[in-house]
Amino acid sequence: MQITLAVSTVIFALRPTSAGADPESGAPLPALWLPLVRRIRPPYEGQWALPGGPLGIDEDLEAAAARTLGATTALAPNYLEQLYAFGTLDRSPDGANDRVVSVVYWALVNSDEVVHSDRNTSTENVRWFSVDDLPDLAFDHDVIIEYALWRLRNKVEYSRIAHAFLGDTFTLAELREVHESVLGRTLDPANFRRQIESTNAIVPTGKRVTGTSYRPPKLYRYNNSAEPVDRGPLGRTDPAEPASPSRKPTA
Amino acid sequence: MQITLAVSTVIFALRPTSAGADPESGAPLPALWLPLVRRIRPPYEGQWALPGGPLGIDEDLEAAAARTLGATTALAPNYLEQLYAFGTLDRSPDGANDRVVSVVYWALVNSDEVVHSDRNTSTENVRWFSVDDLPDLAFDHDVIIEYALWRLRNKVEYSRIAHAFLGDTFTLAELREVHESVLGRTLDPANFRRQIESTNAIVPTGKRVTGTSYRPPKLYRYNNSAEPVDRGPLGRTDPAEPASPSRKPTA
Known part of the structure; x- marks a missing residue:
């Protein structure tokens, strides 16, 4: 032994679900999805498992972790962090x-990329x-997924992690929808706006959504002074975190 | 290979340092200390390393982790969490x-216990x-210690982790001193009081320090609705975290 x-x-990816629809737009509400791999050998042959291996x-x-992710979804993650x-x-x-x-x-991937990836890589033994x-x-x-969720x-409430689910620019409603989908509950739009504006996490781009409405919503982007991808203790670039320390030379 | x-x-433990003294009490200011073990075989023979092993x-x-901690310091940790x-x-x-x-x-141990432990277990090859x-x-x-610090x-600012360095009851000044020692900077007493009182993290015990001063300071304790020791995804008891999920029966 x-x-x-x-x-x-x-x-994790955010994808539309048929379970409900946004009362305003009528579009399906997004929900969290994840890909699993069917085991083709014992133990647990035929059951679904997280992508991975020795x-x-x-x-x-x-x-x-990145290799596993690429083999399963053909995607590069927008966010990748060691969980446990x-x-x-x-x-x-x-x-x-x-x-x-x-x-x-655990990784976050962009929803648009997932739709594209799904067409190419979904097979009998990989399913979202x-x-x-x-x-x-x-x-x-099951324990691992519960902990990752x-x-x-937790992280969506105090960090810039929702960014990984969004494009470079987004409306406040889109950002709120990501938070709602991750948290699994609706948020008051006015409170959400106040809270997010008080953090300096996002900044207005000065542009608005181009479209048909009379007052098109403002577009925002994340404040780029922080790094969205936590690459662990050896690759930190967030000024609030220690700079990448020099490696001890090997003796 | x-x-x-x-x-x-x-x-980590908080211990008095001779580098400075509290201007009010004249007592030495506490600082963070940690025990290291001298390696008695290659590689890095003779150098200091974190306690541990296969x-x-x-x-x-x-x-x-607990075995390592016990062998090095003869202490049970007040806080023990997987770092990375x-x-x-x-x-x-x-x-x-x-x-x-x-x-x-990473672990936090109570300072009083460390003084006691130090007398018994400090040897040529274990030093704080x-x-x-x-x-x-x-x-x-060195990279690992920098990341743990x-x-x-980070954690002392948004969690109950300072508790691990304190007794069951403490004054606001004692709590502030722990935060200052961990953060390595002084904090404004009035701001600190406002901030800590706004979080509901601590509650007054109704008692005061017994001693000589005219207005002895109030004693507080941590609000017991949260669990100070994070035992990872399998042992969570904090209601904000998932309850210990039932284990899948082995097939």
Whole structure:
């Protein structure tokens, strides 16, 4: 018996759902979706699991996560962050030869890209599921997804993470809709506007949506003084975080 | 060549320093300290490193962190949380036989306990250092400590983490002093009072410090509706976090 190190990735996208519709626009409300991979060998053969696999001997953890993501969705993530290392003794089935410790990443991908990607990469063994309607999952992947959702919902409230679901510019209504979809509840538009404007997180572009309405809504962009992708302790560029420290030379 | 999984722990305590003194009380200002272990074999023989070692085949990650902590300081932590899995290819010295991926925890211990523990467990090869005056460190442990400090300083501003450095009851001045020591800067007492009172994080006990002063300061305690120890996704009891999900039965 030995310890095997694996890397798995929880990949979130916002996609329209048929469950409801925006009362104003009539468009389907977006919801969180994630891709799962059907296992083709025991244990849990035939069940759905997070994309991932053993860490390559010459592969960085984050590179393994990005490789997994690319193989499953053909997408580069807008956001990629290490979530947690899952390593309890009971997470593998009884009688397994190896004990697996999984370093799990979570990623956000742009919704428009997903629609495109889905056409190209969706196969019998890769499928997108709404987080509200997940199948039976292999291993402890239900626990992992629940934790990733909790992290996402917390982070959307105090960081620029919604950016990963939006284009370069967006209206306040679009930004609010991302927050609502992630949090799974509606937000008061006036309160949301006050709250978001008090944070300096977004700035007006001076432009408005081009279209048909009498008063087209203003377009905003994120304040670029912060970095949307958290690449962990070794790649921080946010001024509030330590600059990439120089590496100790190897002896 | 193979991948070895190790667990290391960054253990923070607040201890008085001789570098300055509180202008009011004349007492030495506390500062953050951490214990390091001198390596007795190559690589980096003779240099200081974080306490830790290979994960046991039948040992949970958190149990390994607690074991390491106990062996180094004879203390149980007031706070223990997984920090990050460090696994870049360049973190081991050239020519090393194995590649090491380290799952790092960070812990907070009560200062009073440290003084006691120090008498019993300080040896030639275990020593406490001020985070402002660290020796040359083995591997990438300087990067790890810098990241742990960043996490601690962020977390003290929005969570109940200062509790781990305090007794059950404390004055506002004592709480402020913990925040100042962690952040490495002084805070305006009136602003600090307003800010902390607006969060509902602490509640007055109705008692005051017994002592000699004419108006002894009020004693507070933390609001017990939240859990001070983050035991990760599997042991959450904070109502804002998902309840411990039931484990999938093994097939």
